[in-house]
Amino acid sequence: GNSMVKKIAFALCLGLGCLVLAGCSGSSEPFEAKTYTPEGQVQGVRLDVKDRKVEVALSPDGQVHIQYRENSKEFYEIALSDEKVVTMTSAANKEWTDYIGVSAGGEDRKITVQVPDGLLDSLEISTTNEDITLPELAVTGSVSLSSNGGSVRFATLSVGSSLRLHVKNGDISGTVAGSYDDYSIQCSVKKGESTLPDSKTGGEKTLEAACNNGNVEIAFAGE
Numbered sequence: 450g451n452s453m454v455k456k457i458a459f460a461l462c463l464g465l466g467c468l469v470l471a472g473c474s475g476s477s478e479p480f481e482a483k484t485y486t487p488e489g490q491v492q493g494v495r496l497d498v499k500d501r502k503v504e505v506a507l508s509p510d511g512q513v514h515i516q517y518r519e520n521s522k523e524f525y526e527i528a529l530s531d532e533k534v535v536t537m538t539s540a541a542n543k544e545w546t547d548y549i550g551v552s553a554g555g556e557d558r559k560i561t562v563q564v565p566d567g568l569l570d571s572l573e574i575s576t577t578n579e580d581i582t583l584p585e586l587a588v589t590g591s592v593s594l595s596s597n598g599g600s601v602r603f604a605t606l607s608v609g610s611s612l613r614l615h616v617k618n619g620d621i622s623g624t625v626a627g628s629y630d631d632y633s634i635q636c637s638v639k640k641g642e643s644t645l646p647d648s649k650t651g652g653e654k655t656l657e658a659a660c661n662n663g664n665v666e667i668a669f670a671g672e
Contacts, residue, residue: 480518480557485527485537487513493534493571493590494562498525501539501560502579502599505572505586508563516561534571570609580619587626600663605670611655620663625656628671632656638665 491513496503508514513535519525527537537560558579564572570590574581578598587607593614594601600619606612607626614621620641625632632652636645636659643665645658658665 478520478522480520480523482516482518485515485517485535487529487533487535489533491529491533491535491569493532493569493573494564495534495536495571495573496538496560496562497573497575498537498539498560499577500579501558501576502555503574503576503581504559504561505574505581505583506561506563507584507586508565511565511568512563513565513569514563516563518557518559583623608654612657613655614658614660614665616659616663617661618663619660620666621658621660622664622666624668624670626670627654629669631669631671634658636665638663641665644668 494513515527515535515537517525517537523539523541525537526540527535529535562574564586567587567589569588571592572588573593575593575595576599577596579596580599581594581596581601583594583603583606585604585606589609591611591613592606592608593612594603595615596619597617598619599616601614601616601621601623603623605624605626612625630652632649632654633656634645634649634652635655635657636643636647638658639661641660641662641664643658643660645656645665645667656667658667
């Protein structure tokens with residue numbers, strides 16, 4: 450009957466779609482570059498994204514700017530809470546991603562977060578399969594960085610209260626401001642080397658690092 454014809458037509462469309470995508474990645478919908486700048490003084494930034502490289506940079510004007518690329522299939526939900534925390538999360542058109550696994554290209558997969566030095570109270574970044582990089586930066590409260598399938602790299606990072614670093618199948622490397630004695634430390638490493646002790650008490654600030662299948666190389670600027 451009629452439904453059989455529809456099924457065959459659908460199968461043909463799918464087959465053609467796969468061929469087109471495999472043959473020329475440019476045939477998928479292009480990504481559009483966008484910038485989000487929240488109004489007023491921002492207290493925190495929280496990113497929870499998938500398959501995106503996240504590069505933190507210093508803001509040229511004391512405001513937070515997030516530069517990213519999206520299309521109607523792969524996009525983000527961005528909001529500013531009453532507590533002045535910017536949240537950015539990966540959203541995707543699920544019907545599309547369920548059966549076609551085409552990943553975007555390099556520039557399309559990068560998010561640049563420009564933050565003012567010494568003004569944010571919290572910075573939280575979580576991604577998968579890509580790296581997180583940070584410049585020399587001070588955050589007055591806490592920083593949390595997590596990548597499942599990528600590395601976390603930072604220049605000298607100064608935190609007011611705590612630094613949490615979680616990586617799987619990647620490395621953690623960088624320098625923290627202050628001296629070894631300033632931190633209480635918890636570090637767990639599976640299948641890798643570490644410059645940090647498993648546990649150290651004392652210290653007004655908290656440094657927590659967890660790395661599965663990678664190395665932890667953290668230096669203290671004050672030493």
